[in-house]
Amino acid sequence: MSASAGGPCQRSGERGEQLEEEAAAAGRLAGAPEAEECPDVDSDSDREMEGIQGPGELLKDTLYLRSCQAHSVVPASRFLHLGSTPELNLRHRGLGPQGAQALASALTSNPYVKRLDLRDNGLCGAGVEALAGALSKSSSICDVDLSDNQMGVVGAQAVCAALMVNPTMQKVQLAGNGLEEHAAQYLAELLLAHTGLKSLDLSYNQLNDQAGEMLGPALAENTGLTELNISWNHLRGPGAVAFARGLEANIFLRVLDISYNGFGDPGASAVGEALKTNNVLEELNMSNNRISAVGALSLGLGLRVNQTLRILVISRNPIRGEGCFGVLKSIRDNPMSALELLDFSDIQVDREFDDFTSSVKEVLPALHVKTAAHGLEYKKELPPVFALSLSASAPK
Numbered sequence: 001m002s003a004s005a006g007g008p009c010q011r012s013g014e015r016g017e018q019l020e021e022e023a024a025a026a027g028r029l030a031g032a033p034e035a036e037e038c039p040d041v042d043s044d045s046d047r048e049m050e051g052i053q054g055p056g057e058l059l060k061d062t063l064y065l066r067s068c069q070a071h072s073v074v075p076a077s078r079f080l081h082l083g084s085t086p087e088l089n090l091r092h093r094g095l096g097p098q099g100a101q102a103l104a105s106a107l108t109s110n111p112y113v114k115r116l117d118l119r120d121n122g123l124c125g126a127g128v129e130a131l132a133g134a135l136s137k138s139s140s141i142c143d144v145d146l147s148d149n150q151m152g153v154v155g156a157q158a159v160c161a162a163l164m165v166n167p168t169m170q171k172v173q174l175a176g177n178g179l180e181e182h183a184a185q186y187l188a189e190l191l192l193a194h195t196g197l198k199s200l201d202l203s204y205n206q207l208n209d210q211a212g213e214m215l216g217p218a219l220a221e222n223t224g225l226t227e228l229n230i231s232w233n234h235l236r237g238p239g240a241v242a243f244a245r246g247l248e249a250n251i252f253l254r255v256l257d258i259s260y261n262g263f264g265d266p267g268a269s270a271v272g273e274a275l276k277t278n279n280v281l282e283e284l285n286m287s288n289n290r291i292s293a294v295g296a297l298s299l300g301l302g303l304r305v306n307q308t309l310r311i312l313v314i315s316r317n318p319i320r321g322e323g324c325f326g327v328l329k330s331i332r333d334n335p336m337s338a339l340e341l342l343d344f345s346d347i348q349v350d351r352e353f354d355d356f357t358s359s360v361k362e363v364l365p366a367l368h369v370k371t372a373a374h375g376l377e378y379k380k381e382l383p384p385v386f387a388l389s390l391s392a393s394a395p396k
Contacts, residue, residue: 064106071098079103084112091119091145100127107134107141115143119173125154135169136162147175147201156183160190163197173201175229184211188218191225199227203257212239219246219253227255231285236262244270248277259287259313268295275302281309287343288316296323300330307336315345324349324371325356331367332360339364344371 068075076090076099095103100123107113123131128151135141146159156179163169179187184207190197207215212235219228235243240263247256248270263271268291275281291299296319303309314327324344331337349371357369 063109064102067102067105068099071102073099073102076103079106082110082113086112086114087117088113088115089117090121091117093121095121095123095127097122097124097127097130101130104130104134107131108137110138111140113138114140116141117145118149119145120148123149123151123155125150125152125158127151128155129158132158132162135159136165138166139168142168143171144169145173147173147177147204149177151177151179153180153182153186157186160186163190164193167194167196169194169197171199172197174205175201176204179205179207181208181210181214183207184214187211188214191215191218191222195224197225200225201229202233203229204232207233207235209235209237209239211235212241212243216242216244216246219243220249222250222252224252226252228253229257231257231259231261233261236264236267236290240264240267241270243267244274247271247281248274250278251280253281255283256281257285259285259289261289263289263291263295265292265295265298267291269298272299272302275299275306275309278306279308282338283311284309285313286317287313287345289314291317291319291323293319293323293326295319297326300327303327303337303339304330304334306334306338308338310338311341311343312339313341313343313345315343315347317347319347321347321349321353323347324353328353328356328360328369332363337364337367339367342367342369344369346372 064079065075073096076093076095078090079088082088090103093099095118100118100121107116118131121127123146128146128149131146132155135144146155149155151159151174155177156174159172159174163172179202183205187202191200207230211233215230216239219225230243235258240261243258244263244267247253261267263286267289268286271284271286286299291314296314296317299314303312317323319327324347328342331339331342353371360369361367
């Protein structure tokens with residue numbers, strides 16, 4: 001949802017902008033200390049400073065309260081009592097665009113917050129725009145969750161532009177924001193420009209074929225991203241193929257979730273081709289992608305030579321027993337396979353597949369196969385989840 005005049009996403013006026021400038025200037029005058037690097041969120045110095053409120057923090061509170069008054073919003077008590085705690089969790093607080101604008105002023109001068117969680121606050125495009133200004137200037141925030149905020153293309157453009165100039169950011173969650181192909185161009189630019197970003201969540205959006213055609217080439221050129229969740233979107237047809245081709249050239253991504261899209265057999269075939277050359281991907285979730293036995297066999301061509309994939313989930317696809325057999329045979333024929341977990345949940349198989357799984361385990365003892373039994377007679381003899389029981393140390 002984009003900002004509209006008079007609506008809930010309306011931008012603040014000149015008074016709000018003036019307060020933001022005052023907050024930034026006051027933060028500079030207060031001489032706020034440099035923030036620590038993101039991985040050290042539980043350092044001794046952080047724990048020692050908790051509960052101690054210095055002049056800089058008093059100034060921060062004053063600026064925030066003044067900004068809340070100017071925007072006619074109720075202050076978030078959790079922020080007022082934050083102190084030097086590295087995590088600010090304000091999810092489900094109903095901040096709205098005005099509350100986000102008030103918060104942005106104070107965040108600019110806060111050197112302690114490293115993880116910012118604003119999920120489900122109805123920020124809309126205007127609220128995200130205001131926060132983007134703070135994110136672009138923050139040297140401490142490295143993990144931000146803006147999911148479920150109806151940011152739309154306006155918010156996506158603003159947050160991507162802010163992150164592109166902030167190398168500190170490592171993890172970003174933008175799930176459930178109604179992002180479509182118009183937002184994809186900004187996401188693609190982010191993937192191309194930001195080498196420090198490690199984890200990106202774009203799930204539960206509306207990214208379609210056109211989006212896939214933009215994101216695929218960007219994924220191929222990306223240098224840094226290790227985890228990407230693009231599940232529950234509309235990647236299918238040429239868009240799914242283009243996205244998979246991006247995976248073929250990528251040399252950093254280790255975890256990829258493309259479940260609940262519409263990759264189909266062409267997309268599965270393109271993923272199979274990518275697995276032939278990709279030597280870094282370790283976890284792949286392709287569940288519920290309308291893949292038939294034909295697509296599963298094409299995917300198997302990549303599994304026959306791939307040496308890095310450890311976890312493969314292709315559950316809830318109509319690949320039937322034929323597809324399950326084909327995938328497992330490809331893995332069996334690959335003496336260098338690194339697979340530890342193969343998930344066939346909710347796919348109909350028979351006892352012969354169970355026997356074949358046992359024979360494959362003799363060749364690949366580290367492999368765990370998960371599936372569900374179907375048929376009344378079979379259920380009487382075996383528990384609902386059969387094949388090989390996962391040990392306590394196996395990946396979930």
